[in-house]
Amino acid sequence: MTARGPRYRTDGSCPLQGRVAVVTGSARGLGEGLAYALSRRGARVALMGLEEERLARLAADLPGPAAHWHADVTDADALSVTAEAVRGTLGEASVVVANAGVALGGPLLDCDPRDWRRVIDVNLVGSALTARCFLPHLLRTRGYYLQVASLAALAPEPLLTAYNTWIKAHDSAVEPPSGEGVDENASKQHLYELARRLDIGGRSRMSRSELVEAIRKENRSRTREARSR
Ligand SMILES: NC(=O)c1ccc[n+]([C@@H]2O[C@H](COP(=O)([O-])OP(=O)(O)OC[C@H]3O[C@@H](n4cnc5c(N)ncnc54)[C@H](OP(=O)(O)O)[C@@H]3O)[C@@H](O)[C@H]2O)c1
Numbered sequence: 001m002t003a004r005g006p007r008y009r010t011d012g013s014c015p016l017q018g019r020v021a022v023v024t025g026s027a028r029g030l031g032e033g034l035a036y037a038l039s040r041r042g043a044r045v046a047l048m049g050l051e052e053e054r055l056a057r058l059a060a061d062l063p064g065p066a067a068h069w070h071a072d073v074t075d076a077d078a079l080s081v082t083a084e085a086v087r088g089t090l091g092e093a094s095v096v097v098a099n100a101g102v103a104l105g106g107p108l109l110d111c112d113p114r115d116w117r118r119v120i121d122v123n124l125v126g127s128a129l130t131a132r133c134f135l136p137h138l139l140r141t142r143g144y145y146l147q148v149a150s151l152a153a154l155a156p157e158p159l160l161t162a163y164n165t166w167i168k169a170h171d172s173a174v175e176p177p178s179g180e181g182v183d184e185n186a187s188k189q190h191l192y193e194l195a196r197r198l199d200i201g202g203r204s205r206m207s208r209s210e211l212v213e214a215i216r217k218e219n220r221s222r223t224r225e226a227r228s229r
Pocket residue numbers: 024025026027028029030031048049050051071072073074099100101102103122126148149150151
C-alpha cells in the first residue's frame with residue numbers, strides 16, 4: 001500500500017484552500033488531529049465539541065483561520081444554531097467530519113444501560129443529526145460528508161455491544177436512501193447502483209460521467225421537490 005499525501009491541483013493549490021471544514025468532537029484525539037491536517041491544507045476550520053477551553057486553545061493554535069463552538073451533537077436545536085453560526089462566521093461548510101463519538105459499555109449483561117444509550121445517542125443519533133443539519137450547506141457547496149466509523153464495522157469488538165450496534169446501524173441512518181450526494185471517485189458499479197435506486201432510465205448505456213451527471217440532476221430535482229412540500 002502506498003501512503004497518499006494531500007492532493008494538489010496542477011497550479012499547486014490545494015482543493016481545501018479557503019473551504020470551510022467542520023469537525024465535531026475536535027477538542028482532542030482524532031478530531032484534533034484532523035483539524036490540524038485540514039488547517040495545514042488551507043481550510044477554514046469550524047471546531048465543535050463539549051470542551052470549550054480546549055477548543056478555544058486549538059482554534060488559536062491552528063495555522064489558519066478557525067473558530068469554535070460548544071455544541072453537543074445529540075442536541076438538534078444546538079446543532080442548527082451552530083450550523084447557522086458557522087455560516088455567518090466562516091462561511092458554508094464544504095467538508096463535514098462527523099467525528100464525535102464515545103466508546104463506553106462492555107458485555108450486554110454487565111454494562112450500565114445509560115452507557116449503552118449514550119453510545120447510540122452520541123455515535124448514531126448525533127451523526128445523523130450532524131448530517132441533517134449541515135446537508136443544506138453541503139448541497140450548495142457540493143461538499144463532502146465524512147463519517148468517522150471503526151474497524152468494528154468489519155470485526156465486532158468483543159466487549160462493546162452498543163458500539164458494534166451503532167456501527168452496523170449508521171450506514172442506513174447516514175447514507176441518504178436516494179444518495180443526495182455523489183462521489184465522483186466512486187466505482188462505476190456503485191454509480192450504476194445509485195442510478196438504479198433512483199430509477200434513472202437508460203443507465204446501462206451511460207458512461208461514468210453521464211451517470212454522475214444524471215444522478216446529480218435527479219438528486220437536485222428530488223431535493224427541490226422535497227423542499228417545496
Ligand atoms: N481511538 C480509536 O482507537 C478509535 C478506533 C475506531 C474508531 N474511533 C472513532 O473515532 C472517533 C474519535 O475517537 P477518539 O479516539 O479521537 O475519541 P476521543 O479522544 O474520546 O475524542 C472524541 C471527542 O468527541 C467529543 N464528544 C463526545 N460526545 C460528544 C457530543 N455529544 N457532542 C460533541 N462532542 C462530543 C469528546 O468530548 P469529551 O471528551 O468531552 O467527551 C471528545 O472531544 C470516534 O467516533 C470513535 O468512535 C476511534
